[in-house]
Amino acid sequence: MSKIATLEIDGNKYEFPIIEGTEKELGIDIKTLRGATGGVTTIDPGYKNTGSCESGITFLDGEKGILRYRGYSIEELAEKADFLEVAYLLIFGELPTKVELEKFDSDIKEESHVDEDMKKILDGFPKSAHPMGVLSSLTSALIAFNPGSVDVDSEEEMYNAIVKILAKFPVLAAWTMRKRKSLPLDYGDNSLGYVENLHKMMFARPNKAYEPNKLVYDALDKLLILHADHEQNCSTSTVRIVGSSHAGLFASLSAGMSALWGPLHGGANQAVIEMLEAIKADGGDTAKYIAKAKDKSDPFRLMGFGHRVYKNFDPRANIIKKSAEEVLGDLGIEDPVLDIAKGLAKVALEDEYFVKRKLYPNVDFYSGIIYRALGIPTEMFTVMFALGRLPGWIAQWKEMRLRKEPIGRPRQIYVGENYRPFVKVENR
Numbered sequence: 001m002s003k004i005a006t007l008e009i010d011g012n013k014y015e016f017p018i019i020e021g022t023e024k025e026l027g028i029d030i031k032t033l034r035g036a037t038g039g040v041t042t043i044d045p046g047y048k049n050t051g052s053c054e055s056g057i058t059f060l061d062g063e064k065g066i067l068r069y070r071g072y073s074i075e076e077l078a079e080k081a082d083f084l085e086v087a088y089l090l091i092f093g094e095l096p097t098k099v100e101l102e103k104f105d106s107d108i109k110e111e112s113h114v115d116e117d118m119k120k121i122l123d124g125f126p127k128s129a130h131p132m133g134v135l136s137s138l139t140s141a142l143i144a145f146n147p148g149s150v151d152v153d154s155e156e157e158m159y160n161a162i163v164k165i166l167a168k169f170p171v172l173a174a175w176t177m178r179k180r181k182s183l184p185l186d187y188g189d190n191s192l193g194y195v196e197n198l199h200k201m202m203f204a205r206p207n208k209a210y211e212p213n214k215l216v217y218d219a220l221d222k223l224l225i226l227h228a229d230h231e232q233n234c235s236t237s238t239v240r241i242v243g244s245s246h247a248g249l250f251a252s253l254s255a256g257m258s259a260l261w262g263p264l265h266g267g268a269n270q271a272v273i274e275m276l277e278a279i280k281a282d283g284g285d286t287a288k289y290i291a292k293a294k295d296k297s298d299p300f301r302l303m304g305f306g307h308r309v310y311k312n313f314d315p316r317a318n319i320i321k322k323s324a325e326e327v328l329g330d331l332g333i334e335d336p337v338l339d340i341a342k343g344l345a346k347v348a349l350e351d352e353y354f355v356k357r358k359l360y361p362n363v364d365f366y367s368g369i370i371y372r373a374l375g376i377p378t379e380m381f382t383v384m385f386a387l388g389r390l391p392g393w394i395a396q397w398k399e400m401r402l403r404k405e406p407i408g409r410p411r412q413i414y415v416g417e418n419y420r421p422f423v424k425v426e427n428r
């Protein structure tokens, strides 16, 4: 029997259906609330208790530390799949057959050219510009070179737009890094796989033979998979809400990138390394920084700690921590910052403040350490996150459009001035 929630306001009772997800999650369906109650609304800053949609893409259980894409566990995907397979899975709902995967790969390669005029736009940015701002702008600029809106009822048009952005985004990401380093811009090598090509586009030098490194590719592949989707987080919700106005895919993705950039979201990976470096430069006194994080009069937060949904552990952080140790070991790198990170995590995990608030290391806590070991500059860390999250954003945008969701438009409770008459400037 279906469940019902009853709400009582001033003695009047209202009933709302409770919907149940495939993992037994319950949600009170308040679609009729305002109509039934004559305009009563809900208030939930930060949407801590509000579901914005029904989605079949990613399942997350924050208490049990479960993360699954389309039903497959993140642990298994990180271990056994490659990034392109995961991208296909997220976007189209099923793991691709060998033939489907080969076609997907070759269709992406076919679109890997970026208009030469895009280089002029890139050239307009100062070298000091943050890569996330540049990449978001370039993604938006792509619209001018690929005009025309996508007919979402046409599977072919949807597919073409998806393939286009998956192909061009890594080129743009690599260009943002190369521009900062004054390296020539190129288009990579279509004989390579998606991740290998990305690496080559970022690191190939004009005067030096490029050396492939399977270990590096595998680490990168795993990191991209771990970041590929995370249900209705800040950037994904941004992509969905912007897309809900029927703005195009590229415009919605560009907005998502701006949301990801913030230090409370994807920008945390850069902030973590900067924090760990600062602690190292300050003598490595982790206790001092734990005390700062606990001090309510100090704005300092332990970056890479805490999560809106995970209240036990972040399964991605567990995989990344292990991977960071392996990558550093295999590459023969000793990074004192990893020791500081481990020390900080140990103290925090035993500290009552963090235990009580269920604050654990999140995905960003260790990822920067691997990126650093792979030679990726700190300011590019959030770009790496965006490269991984791209298929998730696409999948969520596609789902939202195909479900014909209404335009996103939250309500508010007005707490400003009541009506007052206008006063002319000379009388104020």
Ligand code: CMC
Pocket (backbone or CB within 6 Å): 046, 233, 263, 264, 265, 266, 267, 268, 293, 294, 300, 301, 302, 303, 304, 305, 306, 307, 308, 309, 357, 359, 362, 363, 364
């Ligand atoms: N350091 C110190 N205290 C913290 C931290 C932290 N990193 N995170 C949360 N708290 C405290 C917070 O002060 C509050 O304490 P009290 O109850 O006494 O007021 C309590 O824990 C709950 O925090 P909140 O800010 O209400 O929780 P939230 O769900 O709104 O925020 C968060 C989640 C991830 C924004 C937050 O934990 C945070 O700012 N963490 C640091 C930034 C970070 O690592 N972000 C990456 C998130 S994972 C990847 C991603 O989403 O991109």
